[in-house]
Amino acid sequence: MSVLEVEHVTKTFANNNTKMLAVDDVNFSVRKDEFMCLVGPSGCGKSTLLRIIAGLEKLDFGRILFQGQPIDKPTPKIAMVFQLFGLLPWKTALENVEVPLEVLGVPKENRVHIAEEYLRMVGLDGFEKTYPHDLSGGMKQRVGIARALALKPEVLLMDEPFSSLDELTAKTLRELVLNIWQNPALPTNTFIMVSHNVEEAVFMADRVIVMSPRPGKVIGEIRVNVPRPRSQYLRDKEYFRYVDEVIELLEKGKAIIKDKSPLSLTAKRSSKF
Amino acid sequence: MTWLIVTFLPYDETKNLPLYTFSTISRIGITLVVSVAWGVSFGILAATNKWASLILTPVIDLLQSIPILGYFPMVIGFLFALGPLGIELSVMVLLFTSMAWAIFFGVIGAIRGIPTNVAESSRSFGLTGWRYIRHVILPAITPAVVSGANLAWCDGWFFMIAAEYIQYRGDVISPPSGGLGFLLARAAYEYRDMTLAAVLLIFITFIVVYFNTLTWHRLIDRVSTGTYKPVIRIDLSGVGKLGVAKASIWIHFGRLHWPKSFSIASQRLRRYTRVEKIVAIILVASTIFFILYNVFGQIPTIANIQGGFNRPPAEELVYLPVFIVLTMGRLAIAYGISLTVAISMGVLAAEHKRFATIFFPLYDIGQGVPILALFPVLSLGLNQIIGDQRIALEITCIIMLVLDMIWYMFLNIVSAVKNIPTEINEVSQLLGFKGVKRITHIVIPSILPAIVTGSILSWGTGWNTIIFAEYLPSTSSGIPPTSIPGIGSLLDKAGYEYGNTVILIFMLGIIAAIVLLMEGLVWRRLLRKFEKYHVEV
Numbered sequence: 001m002s003v004l005e006v007e008h009v010t011k012t013f014a015n016n017n018t019k020m021l022a023v024d025d026v027n028f029s030v031r032k033d034e035f036m037c038l039v040g041p042s043g044c045g046k047s048t049l050l051r052i053i054a055g056l057e058k059l060d061f062g063r064i065l066f067q068g069q070p071i072d073k074p075t076p077k078i079a080m081v082f083q084l085f086g087l088l089p090w091k092t093a094l095e096n097v098e099v100p101l102e103v104l105g106v107p108k109e110n111r112v113h114i115a116e117e118y119l120r121m122v123g124l125d126g127f128e129k130t131y132p133h134d135l136s137g138g139m140k141q142r143v144g145i146a147r148a149l150a151l152k153p154e155v156l157l158m159d160e161p162f163s164s165l166d167e168l169t170a171k172t173l174r175e176l177v178l179n180i181w182q183n184p185a186l187p188t189n190t191f192i193m194v195s196h197n198v199e200e201a202v203f204m205a206d207r208v209i210v211m212s213p214r215p216g217k218v219i220g221e222i223r224v225n226v227p228r229p230r231s232q233y234l235r236d237k238e239y240f241r242y243v244d245e246v247i248e249l250l251e252k253g254k255a256i257i258k259d260k261s262p263l264s265l266t267a268k269r270s271s272k273f
Numbered sequence: 274m275t276w277l278i279v280t281f282l283p284y285d286e287t288k289n290l291p292l293y294t295f296s297t298i299s300r301i302g303i304t305l306v307v308s309v310a311w312g313v314s315f316g317i318l319a320a321t322n323k324w325a326s327l328i329l330t331p332v333i334d335l336l337q338s339i340p341i342l343g344y345f346p347m348v349i350g351f352l353f354a355l356g357p358l359g360i361e362l363s364v365m366v367l368l369f370t371s372m373a374w375a376i377f378f379g380v381i382g383a384i385r386g387i388p389t390n391v392a393e394s395s396r397s398f399g400l401t402g403w404r405y406i407r408h409v410i411l412p413a414i415t416p417a418v419v420s421g422a423n424l425a426w427c428d429g430w431f432f433m434i435a436a437e438y439i440q441y442r443g444d445v446i447s448p449p450s451g452g453l454g455f456l457l458a459r460a461a462y463e464y465r466d467m468t469l470a471a472v473l474l475i476f477i478t479f480i481v482v483y484f485n486t487l488t489w490h491r492l493i494d495r496v497s498t499g500t501y502k503p504v505i506r507i508d509l510s511g512v513g514k515l516g517v518a519k520a521s522i523w524i525h526f527g528r529l530h531w532p533k534s535f536s537i538a539s540q541r542l543r544r545y546t547r548v549e550k551i552v553a554i555i556l557v558a559s560t561i562f563f564i565l566y567n568v569f570g571q572i573p574t575i576a577n578i579q580g581g582f583n584r585p586p587a588e589e590l591v592y593l594p595v596f597i598v599l600t601m602g603r604l605a606i607a608y609g610i611s612l613t614v615a616i617s618m619g620v621l622a623a624e625h626k627r628f629a630t631i632f633f634p635l636y637d638i639g640q641g642v643p644i645l646a647l648f649p650v651l652s653l654g655l656n657q658i659i660g661d662q663r664i665a666l667e668i669t670c671i672i673m674l675v676l677d678m679i680w681y682m683f684l685n686i687v688s689a690v691k692n693i694p695t696e697i698n699e700v701s702q703l704l705g706f707k708g709v710k711r712i713t714h715i716v717i718p719s720i721l722p723a724i725v726t727g728s729i730l731s732w733g734t735g736w737n738t739i740i741f742a743e744y745l746p747s748t749s750s751g752i753p754p755t756s757i758p759g760i761g762s763l764l765d766k767a768g769y770e771y772g773n774t775v776i777l778i779f780m781l782g783i784i785a786a787i788v789l790l791m792e793g794l795v796w797r798r799l800l801r802k803f804e805k806y807h808v809e810v
Contacts, residue, residue, distance in 0.1 A: 054397050074397045086394025090412035099408055100398035147398070 002029040003190050004053065004155060008062035011048055022048045024215035025062070030155075033189045035181055037205035039198060039246060040253070045216025046194045050159050053192065054080045066155070076104060079148035079188075083160040085140040087132040087147075093119060093139075094128040097147045104151070118146040122176065138169035142176075149180065149188055158193040162200065174204060175231075182228070198250070202242045203230055210246060212253030220249045287469070289451055294480070296450040297437070301372075301429040304365045308373040308425050313418060316380025317410060333377060357449040364448050367436040372425035379421030383414040416496040423489040430481050434458055434646045435741065453477055454646065461649030462745070467657060470650045477646055587776060589763055597787070600743070600759035603667075604735050607674030611682050611731060614675075616724070619686035620716055623693075644676050645741060652745055662745075662755045670742040670757060677738045678731035685730070689723030690716065722803045729796050736788060740764055760784060 011023040023045040030036050038046040051057040053064055055074040063070045066078065079100075087096050097115035106114065119128055122142040132140055141161060148156055161177070162170035181191050195201045201208045202224055209221045224242050226233050233239050319329040352363040387409065395409050437454035439446045447455045453473065460469040589596075622629040651672060655665035693716070701715045743762035745755040754770065756762035764780035767773040 051393075056393055056397055074399060076399065080394070080397045082390050082394050084388070084390035086390040088391060088395070088409065088412070091408075099395075099400065103399040103404060144394075151398070 001032050003032045003067060004030040004192070005065040006049070006053070006062075007065065009049065009052060009059050009064065010061035011045070011052060011057065011059050021215035023052070023059075024217050026211075026216065026218055028209055028218065028221070030190060030192060035178075035191045035204060035206045036193070037201040037208045038192065038194045038211060039196065039201045039208055039250070040211035040216070041213050041250065042196060044211045044213035044253075046211050047159055049211075049216065050080075050157050050192065050194050054078060054157050056080075076100070076151045077153050078155045078157060079151050079153035080157040080159065081141070081144050081148050081161045083164055085132070085137075085144045087140055087143055089132050092129050092131055093124060093135065093143045096132070096143055097150050100147060100151055114150055115146070118150045119143070121149070121180075122146045136169075137165050138173060141165060141173060145173075145177070145180070149186065152187045154187060155190045155192065156188050158191065160194055160196065163195070163197065170200075174200065178204060178229075198243055198246045202226075202239065202246060203234070208242075208246055210249040210253065212250075219253045222246055222249070287456070290456070293451040293453050293456050296448070297433060297452040297454060298480070300361075300365060300448075300452065301368060301426065301433065304368040304372055304429060305422060305426055307365075308369055308376055309418060309422055311369075312373055312376025312421065312425075313380055313414070316377045316414070317384065317406065319377075320381045320384035321406075321410075330381070333374065360446060361448050361450065364436045364439070364452075367439075368429050368432060371432040371436075372429050375424040375428065376418060376421035379417035379424075380414050383417035384410055387413050416493070419489075419492050419496045423485070423493065426484070426489070427481065430477065431645050434649075438462075453480075457646055458649060461653050465653055467650070467653055470653060474646055474650050587773075589766075590776070592758070593760075593763075593783070596758055596760045596763055597783075599757075600739060600761055601787075603671055603743075603759065604674060604732065604739060607671050607678055607735065608728070608731065610671075610675050611679035612724070612728070615679050615682035615686050615727070616717075616720075619683060619690050619720070620712060622687060623690035623716065624712075644673065644738075647676070648673055648741060649745075663757055666743075666745055666755055666757050670739070673742040674735050674738055678735050681730035681734060682724070682727040685723040685727035686720050689720040693719045722800075725796065725799045725803055728799075729792075732791065733788070736784060 006026055006028050009023055009026045010021075013020045013022050026045075026049060038049065040046045048057060052059050055071055055078070058072065065071075066075070071078070088099065091099065094112070094115050097118055098111045101111035101114060116125075116128060119125060119142075122145050124139060124142050124146065127135065127139065132143070135143065144161075158177070162173055165173065177191070180186060181189060193201070193204065205224055207221060207223050210219050211217060212219045222242060222245050226236075226239055226242065230239070315329060315333075318325045319333075320326065352359040352366065355362065391409065395405060400408055433452065433454035434457060435454075437448055437452040438458035447459075453476070457470060457473045457477065460466050460473055618632065622632055648669065652666055652669040655668055656662050659665045659668075697715065697719065701711055706714055739759070739761040741761075743757050743759045744765035754766075756766065760780060760783060764777060764784070767776035767780060
């Protein structure tokens with residue numbers, strides 16, 4: 001059963017009289033309980049696509065269906081985790097988690113209670129009164145995750161959530177996110193993550209969608225059939241086969257652009273002979 | 274100190290010094306409160322509403338570039354009819370016209386400086402409308418409002434002497450409750466008492482510095498430390514805290530970090546779209562129309578305008594080209610002096626730590642002196658030494674311009690010197706650059722963008738100052754005004770002596786035209802040329 005459907009989504013950015021096709025006729029659907037990952041080089045429109053799904057960006061053509069209903073503005077059913085955390089610097093960790101709940105009209109004592117609970121879940125008990133400035137990058141992202149989960153969304157969007165963290169922290173947080181995803185007690189079980197780290201995508205996702213840049217197009221998808229928990233298979237051939245498959249697709253995406261470019265070597269040669 | 278002045282000086286007014294001090298402080302205070310309320314509400318409106326921004330930003334930018342004197346006709350037309358209260362009000366309106374902008378532009382800059390990830394995440398979690406203002410905008414602008422208010426406060430003291438000693442058609446109009454600016458102007462212009470004027474100047478400087486160190490520093494420190502730092506960074510360890518406060522208007526424009534002032538200035542020059550320019554022209558044209566309408570009490574006809582050009586000081590308009598050359602010459606001399614001094618001081622301060630430790634505190638106190646208040650004191654002092662009033666005024670004028678212009682030059686240069694990236698310094702060490710070579714190959718090129726920015730700002734403030742500095746007003750005791758030929762003094766004559774609005778507006782138009790011409794022909798080109806030198810830190 002698909003929770004989210006992306007149908008013919010197209011988005012153009014206009015900049016100083018030049019139009020840039022950022023997302024070009026992208027189609028896919030995400031099933032309930034699925035962990036899906038969008039992979040592509042920078043500038044391939046994957047973050048734009050995620051923002052369109054979040055309702056932060058308007059699309060030019062196509063539509064996004066959430067449980068069969070079209071969406072065009074942010075809804076608490078779809079929450080997002082940001083690459084640069086997006087925390088309000090003038091609010092403590094606890095208050096940052098509280099704010100979206102306040103918007104939903106949750107009474108004060110309730111939301112303090114909920115916020116504390118989620119901060120504890122991401123391992124931040126004791127840091128409730130700390131301001132983002134005094135938290136490390138990994139801790140900030142923990143607050144970001146707690147804030148998103150506290151809304152009890154059905155879909156969690158993650159925009160390169162680990163790419164501004166060091167590798168050790170990222171590793172810990174990946175495990176944390178997977179644990180949350182597999183926790184049946186939490187209502188949030190459908191995850192869409194944007195990443196440019198192929199190994200991370202294969203490690204985490206059920207399905208990897210590969211995009212090519214300029215214009216952002218889907219060039220293929222790979223179902224990852226490595227049993228979970230996957231940390232024990234990290235040295236397996238099986239795991240690297242998937243990684244190679246994704247990289248191959250990415251290379252193919254690059255080749256497509258090269259052919260189109262008038263400056264590329266292949267294009268020149270073909271015109272000569 | 275108050276006691277000292279009251280006992281030692283035999284003037285009636287000096288007995289009222291406590292009252293005058295109180296009335297000036299409260300006048301600036303009240304205006305400050307009004308300015309903050311106005312700046313915050315209109316700033317938020319202009320930064321969040323596309324249509325409001327389309328109209329407000331260019332209009333306010335134009336209004337702020339009109340010197341305080343330009344507001345005279347409107348203020349006088351409306352408020353003097355109300356009697357003493359009206360005079361008090363008009364002083365405050367004049368102060369407002371010099372104070373409010375800092376806060377307005379600070380608010381806009383701070384809102385534009387909210388990082389995308391914060392704005393986006395807030396939107397995705399449903400913070401819209403009033404909630405967005407309360408949870409995101411208000412906390413984000415707090416530091417900008419505080420330092421903008423500090424700047425406004427300093428500006429208030431700067432312009433107080435002009436606002437409390439208004440000349441209109443040969444009469445001196447002063448606020449009924451008096452004021453320090455009024456007292457200083459009177460001491461200098463009417464009593465010609467150098468000692469009293471100097472003591473008053475020190476007194477005023479003392480008050481400004483006192484408030485800056487005690488109130489503002491604490492407030493700024495409070496809002497800019499700890500929790501707020503990641504978003505709003507105001508570098509208080511820079512030139513000196515007073516300096517930062519005064520310059521923060523330019524800082525706030527862009528990303529709230531002052532080494533970036535270069536990109537800010539270029540943004541400022543490129544900011545307006547064609548639509549915005551047209552809107553601004555229409556609105557300014559209608560404002561001028563409105564002023565004329567109020568002054569003449571009727572629709573300005575061609576006959577009115579011709580009448581204006583027939584009345585004095587119209588006969589002096591023949592010499593307009595000469596006046597322009599003279600005024601530009603003064604500005605150029607002052608600019609040359611400030612450029613040389615600022616560059617050498619800046620480089621010295623950067624190269625020699627010991628020099629910096631002596632120089633910066635001195636410089637800090639210098640910031641506290643309201644330059645405009647220095648004008649009567651200086652011209653009076655020089656007059657007594659030289660004996661020729663015109664020559665004294667000429668020198669005073671250039672000194673005033675230098676003091677005013679050097680500030681921006683210096684601030685920009687020092688911040689640029691301090692922000693030469695360590696890598697560049699290391700490279701220059703590895704390559705063995707030393708002494709003069711280091712300065713010509715490393716230091717000067719890396720501060721060139723800052724020099725251009727500083728030049729733009731200092732010419733801007735120079736035009737503002739020249740309007741005061743070419744003209745020594747008359748006194749109620751009947752001493753005639755002294756002036757040196759130039760566009761500033763002609764504008765003053767039209768405004769102060771003859772109340773000739775047509776020529777006043779005409780002169781403002783000429784000044785605006787010169788400023789725009791210089792911007793287009795000189796500054797834009799230089800900015801573009803040196804843009805690539807700018808090192809993003």
